[in-house]
Structures are given as C-alpha cells and as structure tokens.
Amino acid sequence: MIKLEHVYILTGLMFAVFAVGRALDRKGPRRWSSTAFWGTYAVSFLAGSHLPDLANGIILIVLVVLAARGLAPAPNSVPIAARRAAAKSNGNRLFVPALAIPIVVLLGTLFAKYLRIGAVPLIDPAYATLISLACAVLVALALGYGLLRVPPLSPLHEGRRLMEAVGWAAVLPQTLASLGALFAAAGVGRVIGQLVTNAIPMTSGLVAVIAYTVGMALFTMIMGNAFAAFPVMTAGIGLPLIVVRFGGDPVIMSALGMLSGFCGTLMTPMAANFNIVPAALLELPDRNSVIKVQIPTALAQFVAITALMAVCVYGA
Secondary structure, three states, X not given: OEOHHHHHHHXXXXXXXXXXXXXXXXXXXXXXXXXXXXXXXXXXXXHHHHOOXXXXXXXXXXXXXXXXXXXXOOOOOOOHHHHHHHHHHHXXXXXXXXXXXXXXXXXXXXXXXXXXXXXXXOEOHHHHHHHHXXXXXXXXXXXXXXXXXOOOXXXXXXHHHHHHHHHHHHHHHHHHHHHHXXXXXXXXXXXXXXXXXXXXXXXXXXXXXXXHHHHHHHHHHHHOOHHHHHHHHHHHHHHHXXXXXXXXXXXXXXXXXXXXXXXXXXOOOOOHHHHOHHHHHOOOOOOOHHHHXXXXXXXXXXXXXXXXXXXXXXXX
C-alpha cells in the first residue's frame, strides 16, 4: 500500500537533491547556508515521523536561523533567448504536463478506492488526494521528459532554482499548520470562543455563522494560513455554537469555513508564499500589489461564502 509516509520520503529526497546540487554549485552565492537549509528541510521529511518532538523542534529552530542568515537563488541555467526559442518550438505542448497534474489528482481521488492488490488498497484511502498529487507530479515529470526533450538534470536544477527564489516562505504552510494545531491543543480556540460569546449575543444561527466566517478570515490574516486558523476557530466557535447549539452540519461548516479563511489569505502579507513571493518573482515595484488586486475579489467571495453557509449549514 502506498502511504503518506512514502510521499514524505519522495519530498525529502527531492530536497536532498536540491541540497546536494547547491553544495556542488561553487559559483552560487551563500552556497553553504542554502545547502544546510535544504538539507535540514530534507531531514524533516525523511526522518521527522521517526524523531522525537524535541528533535523536530530543534530542526525547526535550525531552519529559522539559516533562513535569517539569508538564502540566495541559483542563477538561470538557460539563457532567456534559449528559453523563448524553446517555448516557441514547443507551443501548447508546454501545458500538457501542467494540466496532467489536476487530471491525475482528480482521477486518483475518485477511483483510488477501486485500485486494489487482492484485498489491500493500492493507495491509502485516508490520504488518497495527497498521494494522488505526488503521483501526478511524477506523471507530469515523465510527460515533460517525453514531450519537451529536456536534459536529464534540467528539472532538478530548475526546481532548485525556483525553490530558492521562493526561499524560506516555502516552509510557511507546513509550519503555520503546525502552529494552528499547537494553538488548538493549548486551548486558544476555547478562549476565543468565550471572548466572542461574551462580546456578541448568540441569539441565532446566522450570528454564529457570521462570527465564525469573520473569525476565520481575520485569524487567517493574522496567522497567514487558513490551516492554522481552522482548528482554533472551529474549536472555539464552529463546533460549540454552529454544530452543538444550533444543530448545523459539521461537514458543510468545515468546507465553507476553510473557504472563508482562504479569503483572508488573499488579503494579508502574512501569507508571504502566496502574496509576497509572486511579487518578488515578477519583480513588481510594489510588493503589496498582488494583495491590492485580490482584495475586491476576496471580499466578494467572503460575502458569498457567508451567505451560502447561512443557507446550507442548517439544512432546508
């Protein structure tokens, strides 16, 4: 059976290759800082599940120290003129590997339960989507080699260059999600729920829905990630008020609650990997330009999501 642990190993091997490539790149700036950063990050994926909590905490501290020292991206391996010529030559075939990823993920998610070797599922059904995503990346890589005829090491070098351009922000989703779990375990959600119920009279299910979606969006803006906000706001407001007190559907509440949090992601510089990194990669003069463009869409989506939850979460 293919388990989530295999995806961790695959990801860890990728970062290990990035670390080795950085160590061999004698002309690149901040060579050893970058090597140590990606090597340490690789260890967290390869061995994190088998290490004690203290060791994982030390790994995180090491990553923070290395990121504070600064990471420099590797230079482009292919001149811009050659890139344009290759793009013109390949045409729309460039989209085939990219489009293969969502298609394989969708098929894997829908049909994973039917893939079996005897009585054993081929893919762990509890993580079918994540495992399918890893498989989709491998399929896209194979298609890229077959259709685009790239040099064998080109994807590895370009992947390392892109990750180094993103830099420390690449680890934000993982660390912020862990921070959300830590807050939930510490009872932060319960405290927030008490503050909200003391400040706002919960006279109806609609008020509870608005408090939940607004809380998800605002806490996401503070934390920079809806995955960090979700366990806190759901434990403090969603479950005790929407589900227990007013009898709402927890599945609908959870799905739309995450979407309301994503609206907050669109409006905060704390979501650096989404909003600040693209501006840096595109060399935009205003680093907040991505956020400014997204705010109207985020507000419109937030209103629509709140209204949809108010209508659907308590049933017809």
